[in-house]
Amino acid sequence: MATRGGVLHRGQNANRPFCFALSLPDFNYNTDGYEGDGAEDGKSQDGSETLPFIDESPTMSPQLCATQGPDGEAVSPTPPEGLLGGIEKGLEMKKLVLSGFLASEEIYINQLEALLLPMRPLKATATTSQPVLTIQQVETIFYKIQDIFEIHKEFYDALLPNIQHWDEKVTVGHLFQKLASQLGVYKAFVDNYKVALETAEKCSQAHVQFQKISEVGPSAEDDQRLREALLYKPIDRVTRSTLVLHDLLKHTPKDHPDFPLLQDALRISQNFLSSINEEIDPRRTAVTTPKGEARQLVKDGFLVEVSESSRKLRHVFLFTDLLLCAKMKKTAVGRHQQYECKWYLPLADLTFQTLDDSESCPSIQVLPEHEIEEMKIKISVLKSEIQKEKKAPKGQSRVERLRKKMNEQESWLLLHSPTIPFRIHNRHGKSYQFLISSDYERSEWRESIQKLQKKDLQACVLSSVELQVLTSSCFKLRTVHNIPVTSNKDDEETPGLYGFLHVIVHSAKGFKDSANLYCTLEVDSYGYFVSKAKTRVFRDTSEPQWNEEFEIELEGSQYLRILCYENCYDKSMLNKDDNEIVDKIMGKGQVQLDPQTVQSKNWHMDVIEMNGIKVEFSMKFTSRDLSLKRTPSKKQSGVFGVKINVVTKRERSKVPYIVRQCIEEVEKRGIDEVGIYRISGVATDIQALKAAFDTNTKEILVMLSDMDINAIAGTLKLYFRELPEPLLTDRLYPAFMEGIALSDPAAKENCMMHLLRSLPDPNLMTFLPLLDHLKRVAEKEPINKMSLHNLATVFGPTLLRPSESESAKGLHITSASDIWSHDVMAQVQVLLYYLQHPPISFAELKRNTLYFSTDV
DSSP: OOOBBOOTTTTTTTTTTTOOOOOOSOOOOOOOSSSSSSSGGBOTSSBOOOOOOOOOOOOOOOOOEEEEETTEEOOOOOOOOOOOOOHHHHHHHHHHHHHHHHHHHHHHHHHHHHHHTTHHHHOOOOOOSOOOSSSHHHHHHHTHHHHHHHHHHHHHHHHHHHHHTOTTTTTHHHHHHHHHHTHHHHHHHHHHHHHHHHHHHHHHHHHHHHHHHHSSSSSSSHHHHHHHHHHHHHHHHHHHHHHHHHHHHTTTOOTHHHHHHHHHHHHHHHHHHHHHHHHHHHHHHHOOOOOOOOEEEEEEEEEEEETTTTEEEEEEEESSEEEEEEEEEEOOOTSEEEEEEEEEEEEGGGEEOOOTTTTTOOOOOOOOHHHHHHHHHHHHHHEEEEEEHHHHOHHHHHHHHHHHHHHHHHHHHHSOOOOOOEEEETSOOEEEEESSSSSHHHHHHHHHHHHHHHHOOOOOOOHEEEEEEEEHHHHHOOSOOSSGGGSSTTTTTTTOEEEEEEEEEEEEEEEEEEEEEEEEEEEEEETTTEEEEOOEEEEEESOOOOEEEEEEEEOOOOOOEEEEEOOOOOOOOOEEEEEEOOOOOEEEEEOOOOHHTSSSSSSSSEEEEEEEEEEEEEOOOOOOHHHTTOOOOOOSSSSSTOOHHHHHHHHHHSSOHHHHHHHHHHHHHTTTTTTTTOOOOOHHHHHHHHHHHHHTTHHHHHHHHOOOOOHHHHHHHHHHTTSSOTTTTTTTHHHHHHTTTTTTTHHHHHHHHHHHHHHHHHHHHHHHHHHHHHHHHHHHHHHOOOHHHHHHHHHHHHHEEEEEEEHHHHHHHHHHHHHHHHHHHHHHHHHHHHHHHEEEEEEEEHHOOOOOOOOO
């Protein structure tokens, strides 16, 4: 293939179609092949064409294509490590993004040329006595392709010299702005798209000459598929350039003359894509039944169904007139996957009414939380092993086995984690129950169904043939292709953030009436969303001012969701749904956690708009590597970050005052609190308590009695987390790891008790009352849902995780992620051992001489 401007594309075929197909949260990203099911993706069940949907979401950067090196070899434009810092790095990245886009622009122009090749001879014969096609047919099939080709050729020719002679003053924003301003041509192309495909197909069947002229594949079926793919390319190109604009803005300083021009181009492109999506979305998912009824797919996704008292993973499809619940059938390798319909429910017969008291709720099998946590740790260990094997010379074969195992474990987690019930009922008495992990998802499904039910729907009964036709169409129409587990994603896809996200929920505006309002925060983790924090209820207001800060642990997270609720106090106004009292969702929205934005040291302020309501919030992120470090306090006063023996000596106490007071307050009014020590307290409250204890203010007792109990629990955890060395000491850490791994119960008992005796007195005298306190909390597990294992999971790493100097010494751990993966389980097990042990008294421990006393 000829090259333009020194850009080389090895193995690229001008006629090979290109598709950018993505859907959240499971998106495919492909720059050199048509991803999906070829022509099938563009066809409805009855064979009529449907227009591909465009996703304008800025999910990730386009892959950069290879550029030519000085020796003519293809060179990857991935920036070298340690590239220039600051603005220079941003502009260098901008050049790399532009180089990649230019390379793909060349491929695109060649593909347009390939599409135009048969147009010239067809036009030439149209005016002769033996035309292959009429001039009208030629113009319909190739409508606006020539114009689009010329627009991009002009854009390419103008952009190329800027890349070849790159410096920091180069401006390209005006070129993208001009490109965006010509999107009207694409609008005309889109409006004609369906007619163009239908005409091309009819002409191909009716005219052998046209079929030969327009051949682009080895078979007639391939011709049709490739022709459709090529005709789709102009639509796809707008999506691609929109994503590139996001990346260019990311790497363009705000004071650069390009910045406002690129912003304007992005605004125009996004508006265009939004308007196109609104028009083509219904046609995209059309399926026609044998009776000629029009039916579209509105929403689909994976849900856990409770069936015969056990959990089953289902793919649920919401059509304009019915809900279909299907399961993926197992098929032989190389065969297309198929769905088997489990049941369907006409929307005209669907209700959300609660079950009568006489009806029994299906029992929900809920696993103990520690089993869920253990599985997460196993998955983390597997991820770490996969990364190591990928770097090993012959590790590739083992990588596949590990991936398969991880897929099984993640699927298990997806099946067993959801606990929020979502019940639907048939007017004729049948009920179905799903479990969802997120109130956001439940609300989305309910709203989508209720919106469709506002139309005049007729109850439908499908024959077995009609049901089979509809179920078969699900494979082609689905928007969510894979079970949302990370092992289904390519390694190049965004791995998500690991660490702690600090979020301040400031305020909200846009409520029509005063109400009792609060917000909850959700993040995705291991393929599903979970609720992580909740603000206070701000009563009787239309402009709540929360200004509350939360620390949320992220486990491979990519999105933050905020939901705004009206709290229902008046029992007559309660919205009874799913047989529960449910507060009304006033609005909901989500933001992508862009690592470059979030990982700066400064707070990043943002606004989420939801149903006319605007919620203002700020966030910043601390990576796990940083959050795991213990940093000794430089001040001699105070208690946080100060050695425990210094604090007890200063206070002339056996146990630090902060530990005694927090334990006492939790036992007084928090022992029945659901999720005590697991639910995050408001960060601003915790910081206020920290400051009070550090300055030994006289108001501490008053503050403790007024403060939310989760903030007090959070303050106690923070105290132990900020100790310059763990409560169970750096010196003894390797011995604790060895002791807990012993198999013989007697040897383990001797070792673990000896290790306690080896602790400095202030550490031991603080650890033992904390141990007794946690046992008392676990006694109330039926009420507070905190088992000994849950408490060990929360406190184990806090009490044992070594300080940075020790973890670097002799433990051969390469990164904080490895510390997390490999050591957390052992840290949890050490604390669990002591929690499950009969009461241990300081005096007896010190007096008992049965334990061996070799040096540790």
